[in-house]
Amino acid sequence: VVGWGHRRWSLDKALDMGAIDEAADTLADAATGADLVVLATPVGLFDSMLRQIAPVLTPGAVVTDVGSTKRSVVKAAGKLLGRGVSFVGSHPMAGSEKRGVEYARADLFDGELCILTPCARPRASAEARRAADDVEAFWKAIGMRVTRLDPAAHDRLLADVSHLPHAVAAALVLMQRDEGLGLAGKGFLDATRIAGGDGGLWRDILLDNADNVRRSLRELRARLGELVGLLKTRDGAALAQWLDRGAQRRQSLLRQKLGQVHPD
Amino acid sequence: VVGWGHRRWSLDKALDMGAIDEAADTLADAATGADLVVLATPVGLFDSMLRQIAPVLTPGAVVTDVGSTKRSVVKAAGKLLGRGVSFVGSHPMAGSEKRGVEYARADLFDGELCILTPCARPRASAEARRAADDVEAFWKAIGMRVTRLDPAAHDRLLADVSHLPHAVAAALVLMQRDEGLGLAGKGFLDATRIAGGDGGLWRDILLDNADNVRRSLRELRARLGELVGLLKTRDGAALAQWLDRGAQRRQSLLRQKLGQVHPD
Numbered sequence: 001v002v003g004w005g006h007r008r009w010s011l012d013k014a015l016d017m018g019a020i021d022e023a024a025d026t027l028a029d030a031a032t033g034a035d036l037v038v039l040a041t042p043v044g045l046f047d048s049m050l051r052q053i054a055p056v057l058t059p060g061a062v063v064t065d066v067g068s069t070k071r072s073v074v075k076a077a078g079k080l081l082g083r084g085v086s087f088v089g090s091h092p093m094a095g096s097e098k099r100g101v102e103y104a105r106a107d108l109f110d111g112e113l114c115i116l117t118p119c120a121r122p123r124a125s126a127e128a129r130r131a132a133d134d135v136e137a138f139w140k141a142i143g144m145r146v147t148r149l150d151p152a153a154h155d156r157l158l159a160d161v162s163h164l165p166h167a168v169a170a171a172l173v174l175m176q177r178d179e180g181l182g183l184a185g186k187g188f189l190d191a192t193r194i195a196g197g198d199g200g201l202w203r204d205i206l207l208d209n210a211d212n213v214r215r216s217l218r219e220l221r222a223r224l225g226e227l228v229g230l231l232k233t234r235d236g237a238a239l240a241q242w243l244d245r246g247a248q249r250r251q252s253l254l255r256q257k258l259g260q261v262h263p264d
Numbered sequence: 265v266v267g268w269g270h271r272r273w274s275l276d277k278a279l280d281m282g283a284i285d286e287a288a289d290t291l292a293d294a295a296t297g298a299d300l301v302v303l304a305t306p307v308g309l310f311d312s313m314l315r316q317i318a319p320v321l322t323p324g325a326v327v328t329d330v331g332s333t334k335r336s337v338v339k340a341a342g343k344l345l346g347r348g349v350s351f352v353g354s355h356p357m358a359g360s361e362k363r364g365v366e367y368a369r370a371d372l373f374d375g376e377l378c379i380l381t382p383c384a385r386p387r388a389s390a391e392a393r394r395a396a397d398d399v400e401a402f403w404k405a406i407g408m409r410v411t412r413l414d415p416a417a418h419d420r421l422l423a424d425v426s427h428l429p430h431a432v433a434a435a436l437v438l439m440q441r442d443e444g445l446g447l448a449g450k451g452f453l454d455a456t457r458i459a460g461g462d463g464g465l466w467r468d469i470l471l472d473n474a475d476n477v478r479r480s481l482r483e484l485r486a487r488l489g490e491l492v493g494l495l496k497t498r499d500g501a502a503l504a505q506w507l508d509r510g511a512q513r514r515q516s517l518l519r520q521k522l523g524q525v526h527p528d
Contacts, residue, residue, distance in 0.1 A: 044500075093449045113447065157444040165436055165455045170510030171487035172429055173517075175480070180421035181517055183377065185357045187458040189521065191429045192514050194451040199508030203500055210495040216439075217488060223435035224481060231474040236308075236467055243470075244463030246434030250456050253437075253445055257453065
Protein backbone atom coordinates (compact mmCIF):
# COMPACT_ATOMS: atom_id res chain seq x y z
CA VAL A 1 0.00 0.00 0.00
CA VAL A 2 1.68 3.17 -1.26
CA GLY A 3 0.38 6.55 -0.17
CA TRP A 4 0.77 10.01 -1.61
CA GLY A 5 -0.67 13.28 -0.36
CA HIS A 6 -0.10 17.03 -0.27
CA ARG A 7 1.11 17.20 3.28
CA ARG A 8 4.23 15.29 4.31
CA TRP A 9 2.88 15.35 7.88
CA SER A 10 -0.14 13.27 6.79
CA LEU A 11 2.09 10.71 5.07
CA ASP A 12 4.31 10.36 8.14
CA LYS A 13 1.24 9.96 10.33
CA ALA A 14 -0.18 7.34 7.93
CA LEU A 15 3.13 5.43 8.04
CA ASP A 16 3.16 5.61 11.86
CA MET A 17 -0.41 4.32 12.02
CA GLY A 18 0.30 1.48 9.58
CA ALA A 19 -2.31 2.86 7.14
CA ILE A 20 0.28 2.74 4.34
CA ASP A 21 3.44 0.66 3.85
CA GLU A 22 5.30 3.27 1.86
CA ALA A 23 5.04 7.03 1.18
CA ALA A 24 5.75 8.21 -2.36
CA ASP A 25 7.29 11.59 -3.23
CA THR A 26 5.05 12.20 -6.22
CA LEU A 27 1.65 11.03 -7.34
CA ALA A 28 3.22 9.42 -10.43
CA ASP A 29 5.66 7.47 -8.24
CA ALA A 30 2.76 6.24 -6.09
CA ALA A 31 0.78 5.05 -9.13
CA THR A 32 3.68 3.40 -10.95
CA GLY A 33 3.11 -0.34 -11.06
CA ALA A 34 -0.12 -0.12 -9.04
CA ASP A 35 -2.85 -2.77 -9.42
CA LEU A 36 -5.50 -0.52 -7.87
CA VAL A 37 -5.38 3.28 -7.49
CA VAL A 38 -7.85 4.96 -5.10
CA LEU A 39 -8.22 8.74 -5.56
CA ALA A 40 -9.34 10.29 -2.27
CA THR A 41 -9.27 14.08 -2.63
CA PRO A 42 -11.91 16.77 -3.20
CA VAL A 43 -13.56 16.10 -6.57
CA GLY A 44 -12.12 19.28 -8.10
CA LEU A 45 -8.65 17.66 -8.16
CA PHE A 46 -9.55 14.45 -10.01
CA ASP A 47 -8.93 15.81 -13.50
CA SER A 48 -5.40 16.91 -12.67
CA MET A 49 -4.62 13.67 -10.81
CA LEU A 50 -5.84 11.48 -13.65
CA ARG A 51 -3.56 13.41 -16.02
CA GLN A 52 -0.58 12.76 -13.73
CA ILE A 53 -1.14 9.03 -13.30
CA ALA A 54 -2.26 8.17 -16.85
CA PRO A 55 1.31 7.94 -18.29
CA VAL A 56 2.60 5.55 -15.60
CA LEU A 57 -0.33 3.14 -15.35
CA THR A 58 0.14 -0.24 -17.00
CA PRO A 59 -2.52 -2.39 -18.76
CA GLY A 60 -4.66 -4.23 -16.24
CA ALA A 61 -4.51 -1.42 -13.67
CA VAL A 62 -7.82 -0.38 -12.12
CA VAL A 63 -8.55 3.17 -10.92
CA THR A 64 -11.35 4.19 -8.58
CA ASP A 65 -12.15 7.21 -6.42
CA VAL A 66 -14.16 8.14 -3.34
CA GLY A 67 -15.79 11.31 -4.68
CA SER A 68 -19.33 12.44 -3.88
CA THR A 69 -20.16 13.20 -7.53
CA LYS A 70 -19.70 10.76 -10.37
CA ARG A 71 -20.51 12.18 -13.82
CA SER A 72 -17.42 14.36 -14.15
CA VAL A 73 -14.85 11.85 -12.89
CA VAL A 74 -16.24 9.05 -15.08
CA LYS A 75 -16.09 11.35 -18.10
CA ALA A 76 -12.57 12.58 -17.30
CA ALA A 77 -11.28 9.03 -16.74
CA GLY A 78 -12.78 7.92 -20.06
CA LYS A 79 -10.93 10.70 -21.82
CA LEU A 80 -7.62 10.63 -19.95
CA LEU A 81 -6.80 7.03 -19.03
CA GLY A 82 -5.09 4.80 -21.60
CA ARG A 83 -6.28 1.59 -23.20
CA GLY A 84 -6.14 -1.40 -20.88
CA VAL A 85 -6.64 0.76 -17.78
CA SER A 86 -10.13 0.52 -16.24
CA PHE A 87 -11.92 3.20 -14.24
CA VAL A 88 -14.78 2.30 -11.86
CA GLY A 89 -16.32 5.20 -9.96
CA SER A 90 -17.00 4.66 -6.25
CA HIS A 91 -18.85 6.68 -3.66
CA PRO A 92 -18.32 5.11 -0.24
CA MET A 93 -20.97 6.81 1.90
CA ALA A 94 -19.15 6.87 5.19
CA GLY A 95 -17.10 9.46 6.95
CA SER A 96 -17.48 12.32 9.32
CA GLU A 97 -17.11 16.07 9.16
CA LYS A 98 -13.55 15.55 10.46
CA ARG A 99 -10.69 15.47 8.05
CA GLY A 100 -7.28 13.80 8.14
CA VAL A 101 -5.71 10.38 8.58
CA GLU A 102 -5.61 10.99 12.34
CA TYR A 103 -9.40 10.51 12.39
CA ALA A 104 -9.21 7.10 10.63
CA ARG A 105 -11.31 4.39 12.26
CA ALA A 106 -11.22 0.69 11.37
CA ASP A 107 -15.03 0.47 11.68
CA LEU A 108 -15.81 3.57 9.62
CA PHE A 109 -17.18 1.58 6.67
CA ASP A 110 -18.95 -1.24 8.56
CA GLY A 111 -22.40 -1.80 7.13
CA GLU A 112 -22.38 1.51 5.21
CA LEU A 113 -23.34 1.81 1.57
CA CYS A 114 -20.88 2.21 -1.31
CA ILE A 115 -22.32 3.23 -4.70
CA LEU A 116 -20.38 1.98 -7.73
CA THR A 117 -20.82 3.64 -11.11
CA PRO A 118 -19.14 1.18 -13.47
CA CYS A 119 -19.33 1.41 -17.24
CA ALA A 120 -22.99 0.61 -17.93
CA ARG A 121 -22.79 -0.09 -21.67
CA PRO A 122 -24.58 -3.39 -22.45
CA ARG A 123 -21.51 -4.49 -24.39
CA ALA A 124 -18.92 -3.51 -21.78
CA SER A 125 -15.71 -5.42 -22.22
CA ALA A 126 -14.93 -8.43 -20.08
CA GLU A 127 -12.09 -6.33 -18.70
CA ALA A 128 -14.46 -3.53 -17.59
CA ARG A 129 -16.81 -6.05 -15.97
CA ARG A 130 -13.92 -7.68 -14.12
CA ALA A 131 -12.67 -4.28 -12.93
CA ALA A 132 -16.12 -3.47 -11.51
CA ASP A 133 -16.23 -6.81 -9.72
CA ASP A 134 -12.74 -6.23 -8.29
CA VAL A 135 -13.64 -2.79 -6.97
CA GLU A 136 -16.89 -4.17 -5.51
CA ALA A 137 -14.89 -6.92 -3.75
CA PHE A 138 -12.49 -4.26 -2.41
CA TRP A 139 -15.26 -2.27 -0.69
CA LYS A 140 -16.98 -5.42 0.58
CA ALA A 141 -13.68 -6.61 2.07
CA ILE A 142 -13.67 -3.54 4.35
CA GLY A 143 -17.27 -4.11 5.40
CA MET A 144 -19.41 -2.08 2.99
CA ARG A 145 -22.66 -2.93 1.23
CA VAL A 146 -22.38 -2.17 -2.49
CA THR A 147 -24.98 -1.01 -4.99
CA ARG A 148 -24.54 0.06 -8.63
CA LEU A 149 -25.99 3.12 -10.36
CA ASP A 150 -25.24 4.99 -13.53
CA PRO A 151 -23.35 8.26 -12.91
CA ALA A 152 -26.25 10.55 -13.90
CA ALA A 153 -28.73 8.79 -11.58
CA HIS A 154 -26.17 8.89 -8.78
CA ASP A 155 -25.64 12.63 -9.11
CA ARG A 156 -29.36 13.34 -9.36
CA LEU A 157 -30.32 11.31 -6.28
CA LEU A 158 -27.36 12.45 -4.19
CA ALA A 159 -28.17 16.10 -4.88
CA ASP A 160 -31.53 15.51 -3.15
CA VAL A 161 -30.38 13.37 -0.25
CA SER A 162 -26.92 14.76 0.49
CA HIS A 163 -25.74 17.86 -1.38
CA LEU A 164 -28.86 20.00 -0.93
CA PRO A 165 -29.26 19.04 2.77
CA HIS A 166 -25.65 20.17 3.28
CA ALA A 167 -26.29 23.53 1.61
CA VAL A 168 -29.53 24.01 3.57
CA ALA A 169 -27.77 23.26 6.87
CA ALA A 170 -25.17 25.94 6.06
CA ALA A 171 -27.92 28.42 5.14
CA LEU A 172 -29.78 27.67 8.40
CA VAL A 173 -26.65 28.47 10.40
CA LEU A 174 -25.85 31.60 8.37
CA MET A 175 -29.33 33.10 8.72
CA GLN A 176 -29.30 33.06 12.55
CA ARG A 177 -28.84 36.18 14.60
CA ASP A 178 -26.16 35.75 17.32
CA GLU A 179 -28.88 36.27 19.90
CA GLY A 180 -30.90 33.37 18.44
CA LEU A 181 -27.91 31.07 18.11
CA GLY A 182 -27.52 31.30 21.88
CA LEU A 183 -30.98 29.70 22.18
CA ALA A 184 -30.17 26.77 19.87
CA GLY A 185 -31.08 23.37 21.27
CA LYS A 186 -30.01 19.82 20.44
CA GLY A 187 -32.42 19.78 17.51
CA PHE A 188 -30.65 22.67 15.81
CA LEU A 189 -27.22 21.13 16.48
CA ASP A 190 -28.28 17.82 14.90
CA ALA A 191 -30.00 19.48 11.97
CA THR A 192 -26.85 21.46 11.14
CA ARG A 193 -24.14 18.90 11.98
CA ILE A 194 -23.35 18.34 8.30
CA ALA A 195 -22.68 22.07 7.89
CA GLY A 196 -19.52 21.56 9.98
CA GLY A 197 -17.76 19.89 7.02
CA ASP A 198 -14.82 21.25 5.07
CA GLY A 199 -15.75 24.24 2.86
CA GLY A 200 -13.32 23.40 0.04
CA LEU A 201 -14.52 19.81 -0.24
CA TRP A 202 -18.16 20.88 -0.39
CA ARG A 203 -17.47 23.76 -2.78
CA ASP A 204 -16.15 21.18 -5.26
CA ILE A 205 -19.18 18.92 -4.80
CA LEU A 206 -21.74 21.72 -5.15
CA LEU A 207 -20.02 23.23 -8.20
CA ASP A 208 -19.55 19.86 -9.87
CA ASN A 209 -23.21 18.95 -9.33
CA ALA A 210 -24.59 22.50 -9.63
CA ASP A 211 -27.30 21.63 -12.18
CA ASN A 212 -28.79 18.92 -9.96
CA VAL A 213 -28.39 20.94 -6.75
CA ARG A 214 -30.33 23.81 -8.31
CA ARG A 215 -33.07 21.40 -9.41
CA SER A 216 -33.18 19.90 -5.88
CA LEU A 217 -33.45 23.38 -4.44
CA ARG A 218 -36.44 24.09 -6.67
CA GLU A 219 -38.13 20.95 -5.31
CA LEU A 220 -37.44 21.97 -1.73
CA ARG A 221 -38.87 25.41 -2.49
CA ALA A 222 -41.99 23.78 -3.90
CA ARG A 223 -42.45 21.83 -0.65
CA LEU A 224 -41.87 24.92 1.46
CA GLY A 225 -44.33 26.73 -0.80
CA GLU A 226 -46.94 24.10 0.18
CA LEU A 227 -46.19 24.90 3.82
CA VAL A 228 -46.61 28.66 3.29
CA GLY A 229 -49.94 27.96 1.59
CA LEU A 230 -51.11 25.94 4.60
CA LEU A 231 -49.99 28.68 7.00
CA LYS A 232 -51.79 31.33 4.94
CA THR A 233 -55.07 29.43 4.84
CA ARG A 234 -54.53 28.23 8.45
CA ASP A 235 -55.55 24.76 7.35
CA GLY A 236 -54.62 22.92 10.55
CA ALA A 237 -55.75 19.47 9.44
CA ALA A 238 -53.77 19.59 6.20
CA LEU A 239 -50.75 21.05 8.00
CA ALA A 240 -50.75 18.25 10.58
CA GLN A 241 -51.04 15.76 7.72
CA TRP A 242 -48.11 17.38 5.89
CA LEU A 243 -45.97 17.18 9.05
CA ASP A 244 -47.10 13.65 9.91
CA ARG A 245 -46.30 12.46 6.39
CA GLY A 246 -42.76 13.77 6.88
CA ALA A 247 -42.49 12.15 10.32
CA GLN A 248 -43.78 8.79 9.07
CA ARG A 249 -41.48 8.82 6.09
CA ARG A 250 -38.49 9.48 8.33
CA GLN A 251 -39.58 6.77 10.80
CA SER A 252 -39.75 4.20 8.03
CA LEU A 253 -36.34 5.33 6.76
CA LEU A 254 -34.94 4.92 10.27
CA ARG A 255 -36.39 1.43 10.59
CA GLN A 256 -34.90 0.51 7.22
CA LYS A 257 -31.45 1.88 8.26
CA LEU A 258 -31.52 0.03 11.59
CA GLY A 259 -32.42 -3.12 9.67
CA GLN A 260 -29.36 -2.66 7.47
CA VAL A 261 -26.96 -2.27 10.37
CA HIS A 262 -28.48 -5.16 12.32
CA PRO A 263 -29.98 -7.26 9.53
CA ASP A 264 -31.31 -10.01 11.79
CA VAL B 265 -48.29 16.65 42.67
CA VAL B 266 -51.67 16.20 40.99
CA GLY B 267 -51.81 15.16 37.33
CA TRP B 268 -54.51 15.44 34.73
CA GLY B 269 -54.40 14.34 31.09
CA HIS B 270 -56.57 13.15 28.22
CA ARG B 271 -55.66 9.52 28.44
CA ARG B 272 -56.39 7.55 31.61
CA TRP B 273 -53.58 5.18 30.58
CA SER B 274 -51.03 8.02 30.85
CA LEU B 275 -52.26 8.97 34.31
CA ASP B 276 -52.03 5.37 35.53
CA LYS B 277 -48.54 5.08 34.09
CA ALA B 278 -47.53 8.39 35.74
CA LEU B 279 -48.88 7.11 39.08
CA ASP B 280 -46.98 3.82 38.65
CA MET B 281 -43.77 5.70 37.88
CA GLY B 282 -44.19 8.06 40.83
CA ALA B 283 -44.30 11.08 38.50
CA ILE B 284 -47.55 12.21 40.16
CA ASP B 285 -49.01 11.55 43.62
CA GLU B 286 -52.62 11.77 42.54
CA ALA B 287 -54.59 11.64 39.27
CA ALA B 288 -57.52 14.05 38.90
CA ASP B 289 -60.70 13.29 36.93
CA THR B 290 -61.00 16.77 35.47
CA LEU B 291 -58.64 19.63 34.76
CA ALA B 292 -60.59 21.85 37.19
CA ASP B 293 -60.20 19.24 39.95
CA ALA B 294 -56.46 19.09 39.32
CA ALA B 295 -56.08 22.88 39.52
CA THR B 296 -58.27 23.40 42.59
CA GLY B 297 -56.10 24.61 45.46
CA ALA B 298 -52.90 24.40 43.41
CA ASP B 299 -49.91 26.61 44.26
CA LEU B 300 -48.32 26.08 40.86
CA VAL B 301 -50.03 24.87 37.65
CA VAL B 302 -47.85 23.65 34.74
CA LEU B 303 -49.67 23.41 31.40
CA ALA B 304 -47.91 20.80 29.23
CA THR B 305 -49.98 20.23 26.09
CA PRO B 306 -49.73 21.37 22.48
CA VAL B 307 -50.02 25.17 22.42
CA GLY B 308 -53.38 25.07 20.61
CA LEU B 309 -55.06 23.81 23.81
CA PHE B 310 -53.85 26.52 26.20
CA ASP B 311 -56.77 28.87 25.64
CA SER B 312 -59.35 26.22 26.50
CA MET B 313 -57.35 24.99 29.51
CA LEU B 314 -56.92 28.48 30.94
CA ARG B 315 -60.71 28.95 30.68
CA GLN B 316 -61.26 25.72 32.63
CA ILE B 317 -58.85 26.46 35.46
CA ALA B 318 -59.54 30.21 35.88
CA PRO B 319 -62.65 29.75 38.07
CA VAL B 320 -61.00 27.37 40.56
CA LEU B 321 -57.64 29.11 41.04
CA THR B 322 -57.20 31.03 44.28
CA PRO B 323 -55.24 34.26 44.83
CA GLY B 324 -51.50 33.58 45.05
CA ALA B 325 -51.63 30.71 42.56
CA VAL B 326 -49.00 30.76 39.82
CA VAL B 327 -49.58 29.31 36.35
CA THR B 328 -46.87 28.46 33.83
CA ASP B 329 -46.64 26.36 30.69
CA VAL B 330 -44.07 24.51 28.60
CA GLY B 331 -45.15 25.71 25.17
CA SER B 332 -42.80 26.51 22.29
CA THR B 333 -44.52 29.82 21.49
CA LYS B 334 -45.15 32.55 24.01
CA ARG B 335 -47.09 35.55 22.64
CA SER B 336 -50.47 33.84 22.46
CA VAL B 337 -50.40 32.10 25.83
CA VAL B 338 -49.22 35.25 27.64
CA LYS B 339 -52.02 37.21 26.00
CA ALA B 340 -54.67 34.56 26.75
CA ALA B 341 -53.56 34.27 30.38
CA GLY B 342 -53.71 38.05 30.81
CA LYS B 343 -57.28 38.01 29.55
CA LEU B 344 -58.59 34.84 31.21
CA LEU B 345 -56.93 34.49 34.62
CA GLY B 346 -58.40 36.32 37.60
CA ARG B 347 -56.85 38.95 39.83
CA GLY B 348 -54.26 37.62 42.24
CA VAL B 349 -53.35 34.74 39.92
CA SER B 350 -49.98 35.17 38.16
CA PHE B 351 -48.97 33.76 34.82
CA VAL B 352 -45.30 33.32 33.88
CA GLY B 353 -44.61 31.82 30.45
CA SER B 354 -41.92 29.11 30.28
CA HIS B 355 -40.25 27.37 27.40
CA PRO B 356 -38.04 24.58 28.75
CA MET B 357 -35.90 23.66 25.74
CA ALA B 358 -35.46 19.98 26.41
CA GLY B 359 -37.24 16.94 25.14
CA SER B 360 -37.11 14.46 22.34
CA GLU B 361 -39.24 13.58 19.37
CA LYS B 362 -40.81 10.86 21.58
CA ARG B 363 -44.05 11.56 23.33
CA GLY B 364 -45.56 10.22 26.52
CA VAL B 365 -44.78 9.83 30.22
CA GLU B 366 -43.16 6.47 29.46
CA TYR B 367 -40.25 8.37 27.88
CA ALA B 368 -39.67 10.52 30.98
CA ARG B 369 -36.03 10.77 32.06
CA ALA B 370 -34.76 12.28 35.31
CA ASP B 371 -31.83 13.91 33.48
CA LEU B 372 -33.87 15.34 30.59
CA PHE B 373 -33.50 18.95 31.79
CA ASP B 374 -29.92 18.83 33.12
CA GLY B 375 -27.97 21.84 31.90
CA GLU B 376 -30.58 22.71 29.24
CA LEU B 377 -31.99 26.19 28.76
CA CYS B 378 -35.42 27.35 29.93
CA ILE B 379 -36.68 30.68 28.58
CA LEU B 380 -39.04 32.60 30.89
CA THR B 381 -41.32 35.30 29.52
CA PRO B 382 -42.56 37.05 32.67
CA CYS B 383 -44.49 40.25 32.67
CA ALA B 384 -41.93 42.81 31.45
CA ARG B 385 -43.71 46.01 32.44
CA PRO B 386 -41.29 48.24 34.35
CA ARG B 387 -43.91 48.69 37.04
CA ALA B 388 -44.83 45.01 37.37
CA SER B 389 -46.38 44.26 40.73
CA ALA B 390 -44.32 42.73 43.51
CA GLU B 391 -46.60 39.73 43.13
CA ALA B 392 -45.71 39.31 39.43
CA ARG B 393 -42.00 39.63 40.19
CA ARG B 394 -42.26 37.04 42.98
CA ALA B 395 -44.14 34.67 40.65
CA ALA B 396 -41.37 34.95 38.03
CA ASP B 397 -38.74 34.24 40.67
CA ASP B 398 -40.72 31.23 41.91
CA VAL B 399 -41.05 29.76 38.42
CA GLU B 400 -37.35 30.40 37.77
CA ALA B 401 -36.50 28.56 41.00
CA PHE B 402 -38.75 25.67 39.92
CA TRP B 403 -36.87 25.11 36.65
CA LYS B 404 -33.48 25.57 38.31
CA ALA B 405 -34.43 22.97 40.92
CA ILE B 406 -34.72 20.36 38.17
CA GLY B 407 -31.36 21.31 36.68
CA MET B 408 -32.13 23.95 34.02
CA ARG B 409 -30.37 27.19 33.16
CA VAL B 410 -32.89 30.04 32.95
CA THR B 411 -32.94 33.18 30.80
CA ARG B 412 -35.67 35.80 30.41
CA LEU B 413 -37.04 37.29 27.18
CA ASP B 414 -40.14 39.19 26.22
CA PRO B 415 -42.73 37.01 24.40
CA ALA B 416 -42.31 38.75 21.02
CA ALA B 417 -38.51 38.38 21.02
CA HIS B 418 -38.88 34.74 22.07
CA ASP B 419 -41.22 33.93 19.21
CA ARG B 420 -39.09 35.77 16.65
CA LEU B 421 -35.81 34.07 17.66
CA LEU B 422 -37.35 30.62 18.08
CA ALA B 423 -38.90 30.79 14.62
CA ASP B 424 -35.35 31.05 13.23
CA VAL B 425 -33.60 28.53 15.43
CA SER B 426 -36.31 25.93 16.01
CA HIS B 427 -39.62 26.26 14.15
CA LEU B 428 -38.21 26.89 10.67
CA PRO B 429 -35.52 24.14 10.99
CA HIS B 430 -38.34 21.74 11.90
CA ALA B 431 -40.38 22.70 8.84
CA VAL B 432 -37.31 22.49 6.60
CA ALA B 433 -36.45 19.02 7.91
CA ALA B 434 -39.99 17.86 7.06
CA ALA B 435 -39.72 19.40 3.58
CA LEU B 436 -36.35 17.69 3.01
CA VAL B 437 -37.89 14.30 3.83
CA LEU B 438 -41.01 14.94 1.76
CA MET B 439 -39.11 15.98 -1.38
CA GLN B 440 -37.09 12.73 -1.59
CA ARG B 441 -37.82 10.07 -4.17
CA ASP B 442 -38.08 6.57 -2.60
CA GLU B 443 -35.05 5.59 -4.64
CA GLY B 444 -33.01 8.44 -3.16
CA LEU B 445 -34.17 7.80 0.39
CA GLY B 446 -32.56 4.36 0.14
CA LEU B 447 -29.23 6.13 -0.35
CA ALA B 448 -29.60 8.35 2.71
CA GLY B 449 -26.59 8.35 5.03
CA LYS B 450 -26.07 9.35 8.66
CA GLY B 451 -25.90 13.02 7.64
CA PHE B 452 -29.43 12.95 6.24
CA LEU B 453 -30.75 11.08 9.30
CA ASP B 454 -29.25 13.68 11.66
CA ALA B 455 -30.38 16.62 9.56
CA THR B 456 -33.97 15.36 9.60
CA ARG B 457 -34.21 13.92 13.13
CA ILE B 458 -36.41 16.79 14.28
CA ALA B 459 -38.90 15.97 11.51
CA GLY B 460 -39.78 12.79 13.45
CA GLY B 461 -41.77 14.85 15.99
CA ASP B 462 -45.52 14.79 16.53
CA GLY B 463 -47.46 16.44 13.69
CA GLY B 464 -50.25 17.83 15.87
CA LEU B 465 -47.83 19.44 18.30
CA TRP B 466 -45.87 21.09 15.49
CA ARG B 467 -48.99 22.14 13.59
CA ASP B 468 -49.97 24.19 16.66
CA ILE B 469 -46.52 25.76 16.95
CA LEU B 470 -46.27 26.66 13.26
CA LEU B 471 -49.80 28.08 13.11
CA ASP B 472 -49.39 30.02 16.35
CA ASN B 473 -46.09 31.53 15.14
CA ALA B 474 -47.00 31.65 11.45
CA ASP B 475 -46.01 35.31 10.92
CA ASN B 476 -42.50 34.75 12.28
CA VAL B 477 -42.07 31.39 10.54
CA ARG B 478 -42.89 33.00 7.20
CA ARG B 479 -40.38 35.78 7.89
CA SER B 480 -37.73 33.17 8.85
CA LEU B 481 -38.47 31.30 5.66
CA ARG B 482 -37.89 34.47 3.64
CA GLU B 483 -34.47 34.85 5.32
CA LEU B 484 -33.58 31.24 4.55
CA ARG B 485 -34.60 31.80 0.94
CA ALA B 486 -32.38 34.87 0.79
CA ARG B 487 -29.42 32.77 1.96
CA LEU B 488 -30.20 30.00 -0.51
CA GLY B 489 -30.53 32.70 -3.17
CA GLU B 490 -26.93 33.71 -2.39
CA LEU B 491 -25.92 30.09 -2.94
CA VAL B 492 -27.71 29.89 -6.29
CA GLY B 493 -25.94 33.08 -7.33
CA LEU B 494 -22.54 31.56 -6.47
CA LEU B 495 -23.39 28.36 -8.36
CA LYS B 496 -24.48 30.37 -11.41
CA THR B 497 -21.33 32.46 -11.53
CA ARG B 498 -19.22 29.44 -10.49
CA ASP B 499 -17.40 31.62 -7.98
CA GLY B 500 -15.49 28.87 -6.17
CA ALA B 501 -13.63 31.14 -3.77
CA ALA B 502 -16.77 32.91 -2.60
CA LEU B 503 -18.65 29.60 -2.38
CA ALA B 504 -15.95 28.03 -0.19
CA GLN B 505 -16.06 31.16 1.97
CA TRP B 506 -19.86 30.94 2.28
CA LEU B 507 -19.59 27.29 3.34
CA ASP B 508 -16.64 27.89 5.68
CA ARG B 509 -18.48 30.77 7.36
CA GLY B 510 -21.35 28.35 8.08
CA ALA B 511 -18.95 25.67 9.34
CA GLN B 512 -17.09 28.10 11.61
CA ARG B 513 -20.29 29.53 12.99
CA ARG B 514 -21.51 26.05 13.83
CA GLN B 515 -18.17 25.07 15.38
CA SER B 516 -18.25 28.08 17.68
CA LEU B 517 -21.86 27.27 18.60
CA LEU B 518 -20.82 23.70 19.42
CA ARG B 519 -17.94 24.90 21.61
CA GLN B 520 -20.32 27.25 23.40
CA LYS B 521 -22.85 24.42 23.97
CA LEU B 522 -20.17 22.02 25.26
CA GLY B 523 -19.00 24.79 27.59
CA GLN B 524 -22.54 25.10 28.96
CA VAL B 525 -22.88 21.38 29.67
CA HIS B 526 -19.41 21.11 31.20
CA PRO B 527 -18.78 24.67 32.41
CA ASP B 528 -15.30 24.02 33.82
